[in-house]
Amino acid sequence: xxxxxxxxxxxxxxxxxxxxxxxxxxxxxxxxxxxxxxxxxxxxxxxxxxxxxxxxxxxxxxxxxxxxxxxxxxxxxxxxxxxxxxxxxxxxxxxxxxxxxxxxxxxxxxxxxxxxxxxxxxxxxxxxxxxxxxxxxxxxxxxxxxxxxxxxxxxxxxxxxxxxxxxxxxxxxxxxxxxxxxxxxxxxxxxxxxxxxxxxxxxxxxxxxxxxxxxxxxxxxxxxxxxxxxxxxxxxxxxxxxxxxxxxxxxxxxxxxxxxxxxxxxxxxxxxxxxxxxxxxxxxxxxxxxxxxxxxxxxxxxxxxxxxxxxxxxxxxxxxxxxxxxxxxxxxxxxxxxxxxxxxxxxxxxxxxxxxxxxxxxxxxxxxxxxxxxxxxxxxxxxxxxxxxxxxxxxxxxxxxxxxxxxxxxxxxxxxxxxxxxxxxxxxxxxxxxxxxxxxxxxxxxxxxxxxxxxxxxxxxxxxxxxxxxxxxxxxxxxxx
Numbered sequence: 001x002x003x004x005x006x007x008x009x010x011x012x013x014x015x016x017x018x019x020x021x022x023x024x025x026x027x028x029x030x031x032x033x034x035x036x037x038x039x040x041x042x043x044x045x046x047x048x049x050x051x052x053x054x055x056x057x058x059x060x061x062x063x064x065x066x067x068x069x070x071x072x073x074x075x076x077x078x079x080x081x082x083x084x085x086x087x088x089x090x091x092x093x094x095x096x097x098x099x100x101x102x103x104x105x106x107x108x109x110x111x112x113x114x115x116x117x118x119x120x121x122x123x124x125x126x127x128x129x130x131x132x133x134x135x136x137x138x139x140x141x142x143x144x145x146x147x148x149x150x151x152x153x154x155x156x157x158x159x160x161x162x163x164x165x166x167x168x169x170x171x172x173x174x175x176x177x178x179x180x181x182x183x184x185x186x187x188x189x190x191x192x193x194x195x196x197x198x199x200x201x202x203x204x205x206x207x208x209x210x211x212x213x214x215x216x217x218x219x220x221x222x223x224x225x226x227x228x229x230x231x232x233x234x235x236x237x238x239x240x241x242x243x244x245x246x247x248x249x250x251x252x253x254x255x256x257x258x259x260x261x262x263x264x265x266x267x268x269x270x271x272x273x274x275x276x277x278x279x280x281x282x283x284x285x286x287x288x289x290x291x292x293x294x295x296x297x298x299x300x301x302x303x304x305x306x307x308x309x310x311x312x313x314x315x316x317x318x319x320x321x322x323x324x325x326x327x328x329x330x331x332x333x334x335x336x337x338x339x340x341x342x343x344x345x346x347x348x349x350x351x352x353x354x355x356x357x358x359x360x361x362x363x364x365x366x367x368x369x370x371x372x373x374x375x376x377x378x379x380x381x382x383x384x385x386x387x388x389x390x391x392x393x394x395x396x397x398x399x400x401x402x403x404x405x406x407x408x409x410x411x412x413x414x415x416x417x418x419x420x421x422x423x424x425x426x427x428x429x430x431x432x433x434x435x436x437x438x439x440x441x442x443x444x445x446x447x448x449x450x451x452x453x454x455x456x457x458x459x460x461x462x463x464x465x466x467x468x469x470x471x472x473x474x475x476x477x478x479x480x481x
Contacts, residue, residue, distance in 0.1 A: 171210045
């Protein structure tokens with residue numbers, strides 16, 4: 001429940017950063033209004049200089065929400081900080097405007113803090129041994145799944161290698177996916193199948209591997225017609241298969257299905273209809289975060305089908321900024337997010353600092369959010385790539401051991417040079433213009449990083465003076481790729 005005048009003091013403040021999200025806020029705030037808990041809480045929305053009807057919407061439909069206005073876009077980090085520096089409740093909770101929490105989300109998210117005060121113990125995700133956490137639980141993160149439910153498909157086709165300058169084994173080139181005639185290319189989850197988006201924002205496409213899995217968002221019931229616009233290096237067959245039909249009249253599963261479709265050397269559109277009753281599944285967005293040994297951050301469980309494999313509460317290395325609860329006193333001590341990050345990696349940076357001060361971070365599987373992935377920024381857009389690349393280097397400069405930080409920072413210009421040389425060679429081979437935009441973007445990353453380097457080194461020294469856990473001890477948590 002939200003706080004009422006004259007009632008008990010609120011336990012938490014839920015902070016939501018919004019930028020041009022009038023189309024997203026109703027689902028989020030309506031779900032907040034339906035939270036079931038035995039404590040009161042406040043809900044604040046930071047409006048990051050929206051140019052849509054967000055502020056009118058908040059005033060007219062959600063008067064119980066406190067709006068914190070900003071006349072400039074401060075990003076996720078600065079927008080949250082604008083509110084967090086004013087929070088006085090014991091706990092601060094962060095929520096994206098494109099997330100829809102389950103009714104018991106907030107109660108379950110804050111429950112471990114009460115258990116912490118009673119001296120409970122929880123197992124470590126690294127060692128499996130109980131971790132004594134009396135009054136040392138710093139933050140809690142929940143389970144984030146993608147908002148729609150999905151149909152899991154498996155694709156299989158023959159592959160080819162383009163040439164000496166591209167050694168990938170490619171299957172088919174997909175430029176459009178539709179479900180019941182609605183375009184959903186950017187909503188498909190296919191990290192296990194494709195090599196990532198190519199072609200730029202004006203004409204995006206994805207090359208597949210020869211075999212892999214994709215998850216297609218579909219309506220909850222009824223048959224589904226899925227269309228693919230694709231091509232290969234030559235005419236070929238592509239087989240798509242799907243899971244068994246559950247709970248049929250015959251009882252139990254009736255076995256899976258499949259369809260073999262044609263792909264030509266030129267783009268063409270094919271359709272298949274998946275019958276009613278095929279199982280819909282939830283797909284995991286985040287169940288806590290990890291940092292890999294080469295310094296890249298990642299969502300734990302990303303794009304895995306949720307089969308209950310993360311059903312246990314456990315310690316994790318980092319918390320997700322979408323659905324994260326933190327002790328307000330600790331956040332204030334750490335200075336909250338780093339404003340210079342703007343967006344991306346700010347939650348990993350804060351988590352690293354939480355852990356360096358001797359606090360744990362707990363993953364709670366019963367605190368469930370459904371999330372519209374990349375609703376506010378397009379994954380692999382220039383904005384995304386710039387901030388993820390730069391902020392990863394900034395985070396490592398601040399928090400990692402000297403060896404890890406130097407290796408990551410030193411590798412970046414070498415990779416940039418290699419990409420430029422490869423682009424020039426490919427262009428020379430086909431007598432075309434080299435694709436240098438990725439190289440130019442990486443040069444901008446390096447320039448911005450160097451501009452902020454003195455500031456980050458100063459913050460690294462300040463952190464070293466207050467940290468109670470050393471770099472090497474923390475990097476035991478880093479995961480293999």
